Amino acid sequence: MTLLRVDQIEVIYKRVITAVQGVTLSVREGQIVGLLGTNGAGKTTTLRAISGFLGIDDARVTEGTIAFQGSRLDNRAPHEIAARGVVLVPEREKVFPNLTVAENLFAPVARANARGQHELAFHFFPRLAELRSRTAGLLSGGERQMLAIAGALVCQPKLLLIDELSLGLAPAIVDDLMRQLLAIRSELGIAILLVEQSAAVALELADYAYVMENGRIVLDGDRKRLKDHQDVQEFYLGQARGERRSYRDVKQYRRSRRWYG
């Protein structure tokens, strides 16, 4: 059952800069979908387009549709989209820095009755229970990411959008987070759309993944297909076949990459 359907969207900043063009993707119930790509590929913009822009950036979805369980999401206000069950964990500024951990979890507006939601958050992230009265701005990177995901859980999402899960975190902490996300998916049945620069992490977690470049999707497939794909191995997983080559060879090869579409 398709939860989210993004169809050929085009996002334009400040009326002149096209950040994303012709992007089509879909997320099914209970699925974890990955969105890979290097810097500037348009992944964060796609997530922001789904979760709604606030007038500040002067960005709009100018073409295409975004539909969640049948109803249109594009160009709606962020709080309306959150109310429908699509919640974003942003890349930067992911917590309220001057509120305590407990206040961070009380501030969000849940979709329905919020009773028990905070217990759920502490159930998945027991470390946060110990830090209840710590100011959020003083948390470490890993704790902050945990708080960000917990804050999103409080909103009772059906689809969780996570931007850059592993950015700036130690591998052990990333493993921990991955385990928790899988637990969240299996216990609560929440679907996850995950944006990741680290292809290794993404392909660990995701059932299905899309690769973006320069604002377009260039490749998609399930986990096995992408892991075995020579170009993904070469450019995203760093597993070049054969002996060392000179940079010049690599550059030339880049031009004849076998992207589809």
Next chain:
Amino acid sequence: MFRSPPRASGYFRTGYAQDLRLVQTKNEWCAVLSFTAIAVAVPFVASPFLLDLCCQIFLASIGALSLMLLTGYAGQISLGHAGLIAAGAFTAGILAREIHAPFWLTLPASAVTGIVLGLIFGLPSLRLRGLYLAISTLALHFVVIYLGGEYETKRGFSTGILIDPPSVLGWKLTGGRAWYFVLLVFAAGTLLACINLLRSRSGRAFRAIRARETVAEALGIGIARYKLLAFVISSAMTAVSGCLFAYYRGFVSIEAFDLFLSIQYVAMIIVGGMGSLLGALLGAAFVTVFPYAIETLLGFLPNAKTLAGDIFAVNYAAFGLVMILFLLLEPLGLVGIWRRIQNYFLLWPFRYRPLAGARK
């Protein structure tokens, strides 16, 4: 003219000297000369009321140009403009009254007052930006007004200081026509000074500071120096306009320099269009003519008699309303409207400029 927009007729410059010329094409020469001719001919055909209006516009333009220089180009928000005008006017008044100083002494003295005050007003800008800078200029404005009020009451001029008409080399400056030409020369001089300043290295530094201060500093532009320079030059010009204002009215009183005057000047540059000298001129004309236009409009309304007594309040309300409308609907100001009209004719039958021309 000085931003060199692309010209539809394909006019190309072939040398740096040509690039630096103020007036470039034949069309521009025609425009400048005809405008000068009209400006010179006006006082011989206009009524005294119109002459007075033009004089007021010229006075306002000097202040508006200097504020545009400071806020529109160097990006330093200043809400204390009325304080600077008051300082210039009071310098003239005090010197004329206390030591009977002649005009050719009070004018430079006002400029010096402006320079000193500019340094004081500009010091906060080294530490503060945006909102806090605006607040600090507001606070300094109140301090200046207080000092002026203190002088008035302590020296017994509670109704204001009377000033004799200025005389230069034995020739007395009285009469609408004479004032018109004198003020026209001052306003034109200010305009030329601003144009040249903006074409120079300082002007480019101002623009850089307004755009991205940290980057400008990283590029080696001395931020403190250029910010203070902007304040000092702008304040000197404003104080001079205050001095002229004092002589023109023949009368200086602290009540004329309230917060509303500061707001009017800021309105001039906003309504005119930020970041454009033409905008300063258009804005000055608009705000100066505004009260008279409202008065005339009121005359057309059926119940004019009842409102006539409250003309001041009607002015206030109308001014606030028009300012809100401009801020909401036309943030680029009158210059924006003018450029849109220009573009319509330049680009017809096309509607949009190609992407490179994102002009302000």
Next chain:
Amino acid sequence: MQLLVNIVVLASIYSLIACGYVLIYRVSRVLNLAHGELMMLGAYLLLATASLFNATPALAIAAAILLSTTAGVLVYVLLMRRMTGETVLAAILTTVALGILVRGVVVLIWSPQQQYPAQALHVTNPTLAFGTAHISTWSVALVLANAAVYCGLFVFLRFGRWGMRMRAAGQNPLLAAQRGINLHGVYALAWALSTFTGSAAGMLMALDSGLTMSLPVIALKAFPAALVGGLDSLGGALLGASIVAAAEVMLIYYVDPLLSDVIPFLVLIAVLIVRPWGLFGTREELDRV
């Protein structure tokens, strides 16, 4: 002793007005320079309701408060909402222009003469003795109202659900929106609270000493109080108001009565030189341009 009483009363006036500035700034980063004029509108609305309900003063006051709070919400919905995302200067100037508009309209509807709502409501203002000092009844009411408002606001912002959401929206508006907080609702609430406290101050002052066109000037003098304490700190506003009030009363008494209008701004300049973000403000505020 009388000096102390005067300081307390003036500090209460300033802090009640200052919390209006702080509320809106803390939640939406907008400086509402029309606060004084909206305060004046509230006091004049009391005059209007007084002529309707002159038998029951309490009802008149309640009605006036309701009307002025609605006016504050309308200001947000019709005007300030459209200015989100614009530059600092544009937002400030919009409020300034609004203030000018409101002032003009108020003079047109009611005349510019001094009015006495207390007379219209048939309430008296007896002077009470407090040791060796004298204080009028409505001034006492003002001090008590100020204390009540601050206690209420502290509790609401600290422990109330929507208070927490207001604080969150002030720190990180985008994240707040993404967590389901309706920003427009939060901002409208901030404007409502701000106008509520402002008009309460205006009405109490009008009942105490009459209503003139110079009421907004007092609000402009209270603004440095808000800044001295830190534009996003309520506690700071209280402290700042006390400092400014103390300075003003003492300097008027010991030095020169003409100083009264300029002292708050001298204190402001001093604070801007030494500690621009105020006593309790968050430092990051400074770099927001």
